[in-house]
Amino acid sequence: MKIIAIYSSKGGVGKTATAVNLSYSCARSGRKTLLCDIDPQGAAGYYYLINPKSNFNRKKFLKGDLAPFIRGTDFENLDLLPAHFSFRNLDLALDGQEGTGTELKRIFAGLKDQYDVLILDCPPNMTLLSENIIKAADLIVTPVIPTTLSILSFAQLVKLADKLEVKRKKLMAFFSMVDKRKNMHSDIIAKFGPKKMFLSSEVPYLADVEKMGLYRQPVAVSAPASSATISYEQLWQEVWRRGVQA
Numbered sequence: 001m002k003i004i005a006i007y008s009s010k011g012g013v014g015k016t017a018t019a020v021n022l023s024y025s026c027a028r029s030g031r032k033t034l035l036c037d038i039d040p041q042g043a044a045g046y047y048y049l050i051n052p053k054s055n056f057n058r059k060k061f062l063k064g065d066l067a068p069f070i071r072g073t074d075f076e077n078l079d080l081l082p083a084h085f086s087f088r089n090l091d092l093a094l095d096g097q098e099g100t101g102t103e104l105k106r107i108f109a110g111l112k113d114q115y116d117v118l119i120l121d122c123p124p125n126m127t128l129l130s131e132n133i134i135k136a137a138d139l140i141v142t143p144v145i146p147t148t149l150s151i152l153s154f155a156q157l158v159k160l161a162d163k164l165e166v167k168r169k170k171l172m173a174f175f176s177m178v179d180k181r182k183n184m185h186s187d188i189i190a191k192f193g194p195k196k197m198f199l200s201s202e203v204p205y206l207a208d209v210e211k212m213g214l215y216r217q218p219v220a221v222s223a224p225a226s227s228a229t230i231s232y233e234q235l236w237q238e239v240w241r242r243g244v245q246a
């Protein structure tokens with residue numbers, strides 16, 4: 001089972017949109033896929049019209065008691081583990097366990113025979129939970145809006161990964177919400193795009209992605225022939241190709 005974390009320390013960069021659309025592409029490619037939402041805001045579940053069961057909570061999650069709380073989606077090969085509101089204190093709970101940073105890895109190990117790919121929709125922070133994510137993931141995909149602050153937060157992730165002695169090959173970034181009419185976007189893409197860790201796929205700023213909040217479906221379902229669908233499909237292909245090599 002490959003674990004792919006969609007992670008950034010910044011909020012609002014397109015993590016959830018990416019997790020939702022890539023999990024759909026992954027499942028469509030025939031791989032048994034679990035989208036696991038660890039952001040207590042629960043947006044991934046919202047997009048797939050799935051609420052957590054009322055008896056789910058952080059304690060059960062930390063125990064690795066996941067199977068009873070995994071829900072099927074409307075799509076073949078795709079299941080979802082919705083986040084629970086109590087996940088907002090996951091950091092504290094991990095800290096309280098005198099965490100070694102490998103708790104998430106242990107929690108997900110129990111799923112390895114049931115799924116080919118586990119995609120994590122992560123909350124925006126840089127804490128012990130992030131260390132857990134970095135250690136548990138085989139691949140870390142970071143959406144980067146072409147702005148200086150977004151670049152800075154990716155640089156901080158690379159620094160953290162180095163500190164944790166995690167292979168840089170695991171990390172990949174792509175430009176998200178790209179608007180080429182903005183000089184800053186074009187300049188930053190020209191400067192950082194050629195770097196090894198950046199994928200060549202980009203996701204432009206597109207109304208169809210924003211409208212996912214209305215239709216509550218991956219763009220490939222609500223707007224199958226759109227640029228948004230093509231962009232996420234290309235992104236998925238590139239992530240998978242690189243992941244196999246990593």
Ligand SMILES: Nc1ncnc2c1ncn2[C@@H]1O[C@H](COP(=O)(O)OP(=O)(O)O)[C@@H](O)[C@H]1O
Binds near residue numbers: 012015016018206209
């Ligand atoms: N490529 C895009 N084009 C237009 N809007 C986008 C795009 N990606 C995300 N959004 C919108 O931006 C907001 C933040 O995206 P989201 O995926 O929730 O970010 P995060 O999970 O990083 O906080 C949402 O309203 C979402 O619909």
Ligand SMILES: [Mg+2]
Binds near residue numbers: 015016017043
């Ligand atoms: Mg999100």
